[in-house]
Amino acid sequence: MSEAVSRPTLEAVAARAGVSRATVSRVVNGGDGVREPLVERVRRAVEELGYVPNQAARSLVTRRHDAVAVVIAEPETRIFTDPFFALQLRGISKELTAQDNQLVLLLTEGRDDHARVARYLAGGHVDGALVFSLHLDDPLPGLIEGAGVPTVFGGRPGWGGGSNTARYVDCDNRGGAEDAVRHLVGLGRTRIAHITGPLDQTSAADRLQGYLDVMGEVMGESDPRLVVASDFTPSGGERAMGELLDRCPDVDAVFAANDLTALGALRVLREHGRRVPEDVAVIGFDDVLPVAEQTEPPLTTVRQDIEEMGRLMTRLLLSTLTRGGPAAGAPAGVVLPTTLVRRATA
Amino acid sequence: MSEAVSRPTLEAVAARAGVSRATVSRVVNGGDGVREPLVERVRRAVEELGYVPNQAARSLVTRRHDAVAVVIAEPETRIFTDPFFALQLRGISKELTAQDNQLVLLLTEGRDDHARVARYLAGGHVDGALVFSLHLDDPLPGLIEGAGVPTVFGGRPGWGGGSNTARYVDCDNRGGAEDAVRHLVGLGRTRIAHITGPLDQTSAADRLQGYLDVMGEVMGESDPRLVVASDFTPSGGERAMGELLDRCPDVDAVFAANDLTALGALRVLREHGRRVPEDVAVIGFDDVLPVAEQTEPPLTTVRQDIEEMGRLMTRLLLSTLTRGGPAAGAPAGVVLPTTLVRRATA
Structure with missing residues (x-):
C-alpha cells in the first residue's frame, strides 16, 4: 500500500467558501441554523475540493449514509x-x-x-x-x-x-415440512396432525403445503380435522393442541409449524397425560436455541440457519x-x- | 372544528418551479437524480406555497423528522x-x-x-x-x-x-438497595452478602452504596469478603454465588444487584443444597417479569417501573x-x- 494521500482540511473548505470553520462544520453536520446561500457555498467547496471528513460530509457528496x-x-x-x-x-x-x-x-x-x-x-x-x-x-x-x-x-x-x-x-419451507412428515410416517404414525402458522405468511403456507403433499401421497387424502390454524406463538400452540385432542383423540403425531408452537403443544400433551413420543410424536420447525434443546423432552425439529x-x-x-x-x-x-x-x- | 383548509397541490409546486410533477416528487423524496439548481427551485416553491404533502416534504421545511x-x-x-x-x-x-x-x-x-x-x-x-x-x-x-x-x-x-x-x-437505586438490606436485617440475618452489577454503571454503583450504607449503620462495618463483583447476567450470578459460598460458607442472605443475577444465585444455592429462604434469603432488583415470578421459589425483589x-x-x-x-x-x-x-x- 502507498502512503495515505493528504486530504483537504476543514480549514481549506472554509477558506474556499469564504465562511468560518464553525459554519462548515455545521453544514457538514446537517446544516441546522445556517442560511441556504451559505449552505450552498459550503457544499460547492466541499464538492470542488473532494473534502471527506466523516460520514455526514461523505453522505453529502455520495448520497450514501452507510x-x-x-x-x-x-x-x-x-x-x-x-x-x-x-x-x-x-x-x-x-x-x-x-x-x-x-x-x-x-x-x-x-x-x-x-x-x-x-x-x-x-x-x-x-x-x-x-x-x-x-x-x-x-x-x-x-x-x-x-x-x-x-x-x-x-x-x-x-x-x-x-x-x-x-x-x-x-x-425451503415446503421441503423441510415434507421431510418432517415423512419422518413421522416412517415411525409408523398414521394420525399425523399439523398446527399451522399464520397462513397469510408464505412460510406458514409453504409448510402447510409440504404437509398436505406428503399426506396426500401416503394416505390418499388427509383428514381436514387434523389441521388446526395457529399463529407461531406458544399460547397459540397450546390452544391448537387442546382443540386437536378434542377433535381427534386418536392423534399420534403432530408437525408444528415452528418451535414455539411445538413448545405449547408439548405442555398441553403433558397436562393430558399423553407421553411424548410414545403416544404422540412431535416435530417443530426452526431449531431456535435454547428453546428446541430445552423442551421436555428435547424437540426434534426442522433446522433452518436463521443467522x-x-x-x-x-x-x-x-x-x-x-x-x-x-x-x-x-x-x-x-x-x-x-x-x-x-x-x-x- | 372548521373544514380542512385546502392545501397546495404537487401540481401547484411543479407549476411554480417550472418543472415536471415527477421532478417535484423526486426532490420531495430525497432529491436523488435531480440536478442541484432544480432541487433549489423546487425547494423554494415548496416553501413559498407551504406545500406539505408528507413527512419528507415536512422535514424539508421544518427540519423535523418525527x-x-x-x-x-x-x-x-x-x-x-x-x-x-x-x-x-x-x-x-x-x-x-x-x-x-x-x-x-x-x-x-x-x-x-x-x-x-x-x-x-x-x-x-x-x-x-x-x-x-x-x-x-x-x-x-x-x-x-x-x-x-x-x-x-x-x-x-x-x-x-x-x-x-x-x-x-x-x-432510586440507592434507596431501593437500602430497603432490601434493611428487610434482610429485619429477618434477623447477620451475614448479608451483595453481588454487584458492573460498577462502571451508576445503577450498580448506587445499589452497592445503599448496601454499604445500611451494613455500616447496622454492623458498624461490613466484611468486604461479602461483596462480590458481577455483571447483571445469570451466569455472572452463578459464578459470584459459587465464589461467595467458598469464601463465606456462613452467608445467610444475598442482595443481588438485579433479578437475572439473583436467578443465577438461586440455581447455585439449590445445587449446593442450601434452602431458600431458610438457610439463605435472597433479594433481587428490577422485578422483571416473568423472571421474578418464575424463579424457584418466586423472587422477593425491589421493583422499579421500567416501562x-x-x-x-x-x-x-x-x-x-x-x-x-x-x-x-x-x-x-x-x-x-x-x-x-x-x-x-x-
Missing part, C-alpha cells in the same frame, strides 16, 4: 419474545458491522404504523432496507417500492401479481448498493436447504 | 437476552407511536461501534435520542453532545466532571423538542421511587 434499515412487520412485543428475530438480527448486525454500516431497526406497535415506517425509509435516512415477517395484505412492500429504497426481503414475499422481481432469502439467512440478506443488499443494482439475470430469490434434527420427541 | 433514536450502550446480544431492555423499549415505543414518531433503534456489536452511532446521530436522521445503559468510560455521551442532538439518558450519567446539565430519568421510565424519558425528550429546549430551571434528573415486592425468597 446505514441500513431493518423492518420486522410485527409488533415490537413479538420481536422481543420470539427468538427467531433475535437470531436473524444477530446475523444482520454482524455482517453490517463488518462493513461499518449502521443497523437502524425501525420498531412499530403494529400495522397501522407501517405508513410511517415507509415515510422514514423514503426520507433519505438509509441506503437500503431488510424487511421480514411480511403478511399477505400488508401495504408495506408497495409503500417501500414507491419510496424507491433498495430492499431485500426475508422470506418469499407473497403479495404476487407483480413483476416477481423482489429480491429475497428464504429457506445465516440474516447474513445473506445483508450481503445481497450491500452488493446491490455497491453495484448500483442487482446483476443482470441475478435470481430474485435465494432458497437455503433445511435439515431434520432428531432429538427426543420423534 | 423520528427518535434509541441507543442502548450494550452489544446487540445482551439487548435480546435481558428483559429489562424489552420493557424499557415497550414504554418508549408506546409513547412514540402515540405521538406518531418513528422509533429508530441503533444496534451495535459493542463499544467499538459507538463512533459510528454518533456519526449517524450527527447526520440529521433523527430529532433526538434516548440513550441508556451507559458505562463510565464510554465516549458516546461526549460524541452525542458534540453532535448537538437533544438527548435524554436512561439512568444517571456517571461521567461527571462536566456541567451536570444532562437530562435523565432514573429510579414507565421509558415512557417518561420519551415524554421529556418530545416536550424538549416541541419547546426547542428544556424549560429554564427544569431539573436535570427525574428519579422514580422503588417498592420492595415480597414473594418467597426473603
